[in-house]
Amino acid sequence: MAVSSALIGEVAIARNGYLNQIKDLTEKHAAFKASEEVWNVIENTEHLFWAEQGALYGMWKTLYAIRDGKAVRTYEFIHKDWPLEKIIENTWKMKEIVPPVAAPRLGGTLVFWRNSLTCLQALLESFGKDINDEELRLQAHPHPISGPMDFHQRLEFLAFHLRRHQQQVAGILKSLS
Numbered sequence: 001m002a003v004s005s006a007l008i009g010e011v012a013i014a015r016n017g018y019l020n021q022i023k024d025l026t027e028k029h030a031a032f033k034a035s036e037e038v039w040n041v042i043e044n045t046e047h048l049f050w051a052e053q054g055a056l057y058g059m060w061k062t063l064y065a066i067r068d069g070k071a072v073r074t075y076e077f078i079h080k081d082w083p084l085e086k087i088i089e090n091t092w093k094m095k096e097i098v099p100p101v102a103a104p105r106l107g108g109t110l111v112f113w114r115n116s117l118t119c120l121q122a123l124l125e126s127f128g129k130d131i132n133d134e135e136l137r138l139q140a141h142p143h144p145i146s147g148p149m150d151f152h153q154r155l156e157f158l159a160f161h162l163r164r165h166q167q168q169v170a171g172i173l174k175s176l177s
Contacts, residue, residue: 003136007155008128014162015121018048019114021166021173030110034175039104041172044165045113046104052120052158054101058141059154060127066138077139077148084156091146099144124158 022030022041030041039047065071079087136152143149143157 003133003152004128004131004155007136007152007159008125010159011124011155011162012121014159014166015117018162018166018169019118021169022110022114025110025173027110029176032172032176034172038172039168041169042107042110042113043104044169044172045110045117046106046108047098047102048162048165049113049116049120050104051102051161052117052124055143055154055158056120056123056127059151060130062141063131063135063138063151066135073139077150079146079148079153080139080150082153084153084160087146087149087153088160101144 022045025041030045033040062071131151136155137150140149140151140154143154146157149157
């Protein structure tokens with residue numbers, strides 16, 4: 001469990017970095033949109049919640065399907081043993097279009113989405129206790145943009161994704177000052 005614990009720890013660090021960045025924002029500032037094409041802080045945070053919740057659901061569902069001998073692969077594992085950076089470089093565009101399942105769609109308050117995103121860490125830690133290190137390199141469910149990844153790559157992606165949106169929010173906050 002040493003590797004999975006380290007991966008979960010990296011996600012926790014990235015999550016805390018994102019959440020600390022937005023913790024003192026007022027709802028008014030969190031709703032600020034620099035332009036119609038750019039998400040505000042509330043939308044970024046809602047998106048992070050949906051994306052991670054979906055990833056956790058998919059990983060757990062796939063893990064148990066593998067354990068029960070019910071996992072059916074209908075796609076090649078083209079990214080086997082690739083570092084996450086190479087996967088991103090080869091599959092992402094400069095401005096990616098979010099899959100509908102991870103798109104911000106409810107709106108609401110930053111306080112709600114910030115707390116919702118915080119709660120996912122406990123769920124992630126439970127998953128980390130469930131998966132063993134030997135299972136980390138098994139093929140997980142495909143990512144909607146990047147395609148096939150293993151559980152190790154999927155966990156690395158969660159940290160990458162939080163850091164990516166932390167950078168986007170930094171740009172929003174800069175325009176507020």
